[in-house]
Amino acid sequence: MTARTVRAPAKINLHLGVGAPREDGYHPLLTVYQAVGLYDDLTVRPADDWSVDLEVPDWMAGVVLPALDDNIVTRAARLLAAHHGIEPRGAVHVAKCIPVAGGMAGGSADAAAALVALDRLWGTGTSDEDLLRIAGVLGSDVPFALVGGSAVGTGRGELVEPVADVGTWWWVAVPSDRGLSTPAVYRHFDELVPDAPADPPPADRLVAALAAGDPHALAAALHNDLQEPAIDLRPELGDLLARGEAEGALRGIVSGSGPTCVFLCESSDAARAVAGAMTDDAHPAVLVTHGAVAGAHLVTYG
Structure with missing residues (x-):
């Protein structure tokens, strides 16, 4: 197995319509996402255990990752590994460019990148349908980070349908x-x-x-x-x-x-x-x- 690097984009909500909270506490959303060219790069290498480290540009000085067990990359790894009945192993390096806690889904991008990179590293061959399902468990914006382009999101935003977009x-x-x-x-x-x-x-x-x-x-x-x-x-x-x-x-x-x-x-x-x-x-x-x-x-x- 060799190192795998996956690049995942930031998102902008071009439209974000919010409904009244449901019984489960979530708000129904009708959103139009657009993926834009600000990226986080996630590289994973073979390892006997599990680790995640972070690299940030100077303008993000002071940003730190959540604790290993709370990190969305770790959660993505555990869900994907559990889906295939294996142990999550790998050394992950996240190089960030997407603003942190800024409404551009940087954490969701990292989760999506982790799913794609680990699926390749582990050779698990996860179907697109299953990747999207796991992504939806991780967070409302994670499925769109897999799909990219421009798309309508419904439910909590996790149900994604691409739309025609001819512009730059x-x-x-x-x-x-x-x-x-x-x-x-x-x-x-x-x-x-x-x-x-x-x-x-x-x-x-x-x-x-x-x-x-x-x-x-x-x-x-x-x-x-x-x-x-x-x-x-x-x-x-x-x-x-x-x-x-x-x-x-x-x-x-x-x-x-x-x-x-x-x-x-x-x-x-x-x-x-x-x-x-x-x-x-x-x-x-x-x-x-x-x-x-x-x-x-x-x-x-x-």
């Missing part, structure tokens, strides 16, 4: 150096929207904009039900969105439950100009990226 979309992502608790944002949504519908409405206008490849139509259709509660908890996010649009972005939106804000731009040049204007002492790491890109995939070198 340019984004500026502005991470925050402070995380924002996803459960806290959902709780605040429940406080602000006590009469939320049982099922969120469809995102037909946004799906049509993707199919047309029109950035202005897409900008007009971007929607996030968690944006208001996120901004209410962190008012500076609203100021950041206004600033990005004033600098030339077509539209700014909170990514998922935040706190990363993303800005749709008309072109790559426009995205670089917006990123340059927004880079300052408070936001030293402003990222330019594009979508849609592939889901978790094996990387080969040479």
